[in-house]
Amino acid sequence: MKERRIHTPEGVRDIYGSECVRKNHLSERMKNVLNSYGYRDIQTPTFEFFDIFNQDKGSLPSNQMYKFFDREGNTLVLRPDITPSIARAVSKYFNEEIFSLRFSYTGNVFINNSSLQGRMKESTQMGAELIGDDSVDADAEMIALSIHMLLAAGLKDFQIDVGHVGFFKGLIKETGMDEERAQELRELVENKNFFAVEALTDNPAMIQLPRLFGSKEILEEAKCLTANEESLEAIARLERLYEIIEGYGLGKYVTFDLGMLSQYEYYTGVIFRGYTYGTGDAVVKGGRYDHLLQKFGKEAPSVGLVVVVDELLIAMTRQKLEMEERESIIMILYEEERLMDALKKANALREKGNCVQMNRMDMRMTMNDYVEYAKRFDIETIYCFENCGEVKFWEVNP
Amino acid sequence: MRYLTFALAKGRLAKKTLSYLEKMGIEMEEMKDPDTRKLIFVNEELKIKMFLSKASDVPTYVEYGAADIGVVGKDTILEEGRKLYEVMDLGFGKCTMCVCGPESARDLLKHQQLIRVASKYPNIAKDYFYNKKHQTVEVIKLHGSVELAPIVGLAEVIVDIVETGTTLKENGLMVLEEICPLSARVVVNQVSMKMENERITGLLNELKNVL
Numbered sequence: 001m002k003e004r005r006i007h008t009p010e011g012v013r014d015i016y017g018s019e020c021v022r023k024n025h026l027s028e029r030m031k032n033v034l035n036s037y038g039y040r041d042i043q044t045p046t047f048e049f050f051d052i053f054n055q056d057k058g059s060l061p062s063n064q065m066y067k068f069f070d071r072e073g074n075t076l077v078l079r080p081d082i083t084p085s086i087a088r089a090v091s092k093y094f095n096e097e098i099f100s101l102r103f104s105y106t107g108n109v110f111i112n113n114s115s116l117q118g119r120m121k122e123s124t125q126m127g128a129e130l131i132g133d134d135s136v137d138a139d140a141e142m143i144a145l146s147i148h149m150l151l152a153a154g155l156k157d158f159q160i161d162v163g164h165v166g167f168f169k170g171l172i173k174e175t176g177m178d179e180e181r182a183q184e185l186r187e188l189v190e191n192k193n194f195f196a197v198e199a200l201t202d203n204p205a206m207i208q209l210p211r212l213f214g215s216k217e218i219l220e221e222a223k224c225l226t227a228n229e230e231s232l233e234a235i236a237r238l239e240r241l242y243e244i245i246e247g248y249g250l251g252k253y254v255t256f257d258l259g260m261l262s263q264y265e266y267y268t269g270v271i272f273r274g275y276t277y278g279t280g281d282a283v284v285k286g287g288r289y290d291h292l293l294q295k296f297g298k299e300a301p302s303v304g305l306v307v308v309v310d311e312l313l314i315a316m317t318r319q320k321l322e323m324e325e326r327e328s329i330i331m332i333l334y335e336e337e338r339l340m341d342a343l344k345k346a347n348a349l350r351e352k353g354n355c356v357q358m359n360r361m362d363m364r365m366t367m368n369d370y371v372e373y374a375k376r377f378d379i380e381t382i383y384c385f386e387n388c389g390e391v392k393f394w395e396v397n398p
Numbered sequence: 399m400r401y402l403t404f405a406l407a408k409g410r411l412a413k414k415t416l417s418y419l420e421k422m423g424i425e426m427e428e429m430k431d432p433d434t435r436k437l438i439f440v441n442e443e444l445k446i447k448m449f450l451s452k453a454s455d456v457p458t459y460v461e462y463g464a465a466d467i468g469v470v471g472k473d474t475i476l477e478e479g480r481k482l483y484e485v486m487d488l489g490f491g492k493c494t495m496c497v498c499g500p501e502s503a504r505d506l507l508k509h510q511q512l513i514r515v516a517s518k519y520p521n522i523a524k525d526y527f528y529n530k531k532h533q534t535v536e537v538i539k540l541h542g543s544v545e546l547a548p549i550v551g552l553a554e555v556i557v558d559i560v561e562t563g564t565t566l567k568e569n570g571l572m573v574l575e576e577i578c579p580l581s582a583r584v585v586v587n588q589v590s591m592k593m594e595n596e597r598i599t600g601l602l603n604e605l606k607n608v609l
Contacts (some may be wrong), residue, residue, distance in 0.1 A: 118462065161592055191484040192591060195606065214595055255592070275589045277400075280463025281481075282589070 011113075017377065023124070023313055030126055030149040030307060037145055039104035039128050039215030041304045044085035046107070050075040052084050056295065064111050078110040078253050083304055084292065091296035100133040108310075120310065121333050125287075127306035131293065134301035139270045139288060140244035142303045146274055146284045151305055158276035160253055160284065161213070163260030164238055165267055167222065168209065170230030175203045195288060198220045205231070213257035216242050222258055234269075241270065255285050266292075270303070278318030283311050328380040329355045333370060336360060338385035345383060347392075361386075371396055399445045402590075402597060405465035406515045407453035407474065409581050411491050415469045418488075421608040422601075457482060457585065466590035468600065472580040473559055483586040486602060489609060491582040495522060497575040498566055499548050499555035504574050506554050507533070516540050516547035517557040526557065526577050547571050 008014065015023060035041075053065060066078040079085060082105050094101055106126045113119050128145060130138050143160055145177045150158055168189065185206070188197045192210045201207060205225035212218045223235050238256060245254050260271055267287040274284030286305030293300040330349055332350075334342035339360075346356045357379070359370075367384070374396040376381055384392040406412040416429065418466055426439045426448050438449045451459060456470040457480040468482075475484060497507065497515075506513050516538045517523040527535045538553055545565055547553040558567065559580065560573055584602065591598055 117458070159592065191482075192586070193483075193485055193487075194602075195486055211599070213592070257592070275592050277589075277593060278463075280461055280587050280589055 011119070014070055015122065019313075023309065025311060026153050026316075027124070027126060027309060029152040029154075029300060030309075031104070031106065033130055033145065033148045033152045034104040034126075037102070037128075037141070037148075039102040042089065042103045042105050043107070044079075044082065044089055044105070047076045047078050048085060049087075050077045052088055053077050053080060060111065064112050066112050079107070080109055080111050081111060082107055082125060082127060083129065083289075083306070087131075087293045088296050090131055090300070091293055092127075094131075095298050097132065100138070101131040103131070104128045104129070120173055123311075124309040125306050126309055127304060129302055129304040132300040132304040133303070134290065136240045137244060138303050139237075140241050140248070142286055142305050143241070143245055143254065144248040144250055146272070146286065146305050146307070147248075147253045148270075150274060150276075150284065150312075153312060153316065155276055155283075155312070155316065155319075156321070157319070158253065158274055158283070159255050160272055160274045161239065161255050161257045161260065162241065162270060162272045163257045164234040164270050165261060166234030166237075166269060167231045167258045168261055170228045170232075170234065170265035171203060171206050171209070171226065173202065173230065174226065174228040175206065177201075186261055190261045192259060208354070210259050212259060213255070215255055218256055218258070237270070272305075274307075276315050276319070278315040279311050281308070283308055283315055329357055329378065330381045330383065331370075331374055331379045332356060332358050332383045332385065334358070334385035335363050335387045337387055342385045345385070367394075401440075401445050401447045402467065402594060402601075403465045404446065404448040405456045405459040405468040405470075406448065406450050406455050407470040408450045409453075409470075411453070411469055411471065412450055414490050415488070415582070418605060418608050422604045429519065439449050454478060454492050460585050463587045463589055466587050466594065467500070467601075468585045469582060470585060472578075472583050473519060473522070475583060475585065476525075476578075477521050479521060481588065483588055483591050484583050485586050485591075486584040486606065488582040488584060488605075491580070493559050493561040493571075493580050495519070495557065495577040495580055496560045496573045497555050497557055497577065498545075498560065498571050500571055503548065503554050507531070507574060510534070512536065513555065514538055514553040515557055516544055516553035518542070518544055519557055523557040530577075546584055547572060564575070 034389065050067060053060070055062065060080045065080050068076050070076055079387055086103055086105065090101060104127065106124065107254065108122050108124050110122050112121060128142070130142060143162065146160055168186070178285055183198055185197065189209050194210045197210055198207050206247040208225055212222055219235050219239055223232065226232065242251065242254060245251055260273065267292040269288035271287030273282040274285055283306050284305060288303040290301040293302060332342050332346050341357060349356045370382065372395065380396055382396060384394070386392070406415055416426065424441065424444060424446060426441055428434055428436060429439045429448065436525060438447055440447050453470055453474045454477070456468040457478040459465040460468040460482055463482040469488070473495060510533055513535050515523050515527065515535045516566060518540060520537045520539045523537050526535045538547070540547060544556045544558045547556055548571060549569060555574065557577065563573065566572055
């Protein structure tokens, strides 16, 4: 038997039907929020030179990227992340700009992660970058934007967890420990391994660090634990950040985690993650990365966010959150001789903003078959133009 | 209140963990029945669900949030390399990850020779030889009775868990190098830790007290 080519490779998939409608709706609503904050869309290429994403600029190990060669033998990479591309584009086109720049994007990213772990290799990201602004106001804007995007998507139960890498960096300097121990401690803190951290250090702030997450009271607590300037500055910034977010009226969505140290080399200040029920991973990630653009030749402190659209969609499905608007389609069914009448009707309906699909009647099919078909494809109304007689009208209840 | 779901690695670890949980007042009656065919157990009063799974699957359940909390050996955590919070060392199930082989193989570990290493833990073996010893090796994945490999000549050495060393001794093998100590650990899903912070930290503190 001839092999039927119907399979997709592992890690990629087709998205169709109501899922596709939902995904597009979700993206559209979140994009409207981005635009409402003055963010301009930008599109960068799907693949770029390897150098754009290499270790010191990206956040992904090289062996998890899809690489290939161009005709000259340059190594190309399917983008695993969009932020470095934007950093490159901005450094190129807006090198002289002294004021801040706001960009938003939507696109698919490709990560060649290990097989058979139930993780997709192609996924959709939507994000924003605020470039050339090092103020705490910019940090707050990014977090407010994340909250508004999730609310627009229809999510109700979620929290944005905010940390600041400066607190941990300050403590490391304070204790004066060597690189290797600092690394070990970082892993333990990141793992929230309270008891092991206790065994490794006697610095009171460090011992408490894995527990320093929760509502804003932990900032007060943290302040009393240490006296080093860098750590206190980090706390002061988070406190100011919270005030501003309360100014947006969004305080209740924000919590803090001073032990959040993931991608610690990449982020330079505030970092945040958005969590909700129904998914084991963050749906929003972001933070301040002040040194990335410098690597492309522009000195510009920046802060960004990314919404993991597919993860968000999964979470919303599991939480059984309906998206109210559904695309209803009208079907016009006609016998060949009535095509002109049917067209007129279709035009009129479309002008009024309806979605109309035309089907020429197949005489071998009964009306019942068409009703079943309509049910399968979320068609709510059928107009039927038969050779003789009035136009018939059906409401299909799924 | 939502259910908190526990994933326990089948066998000794689960038994021990259950006895500690019982001391904390978390009883799972149905789980004590050795003949039960049920896969998941519920304590409606405390809103706790619990299931047993193959050890190597525990980190997977927890990473994806299918379970909020897991109890599993450090060996499995290292081998699987999942994104989890590894919050506590339970201190039981202690053993050591070792490189073992016949005395004659000791010399092979001293030079940059390409040797064959059989293991149930290919990732741990690779990490140890490549990143710690900087020796290039060929790792052969086996699923059980790894001690056979050096005896029948499938590999020069093995990487495996050693508890008492009896099996090794009876087969003319010995520990050549120690890789790391192991024991049972509590792992928590990263989202659950945040969304159910109070309940989970409360449980962990209680657990610490009964240990």
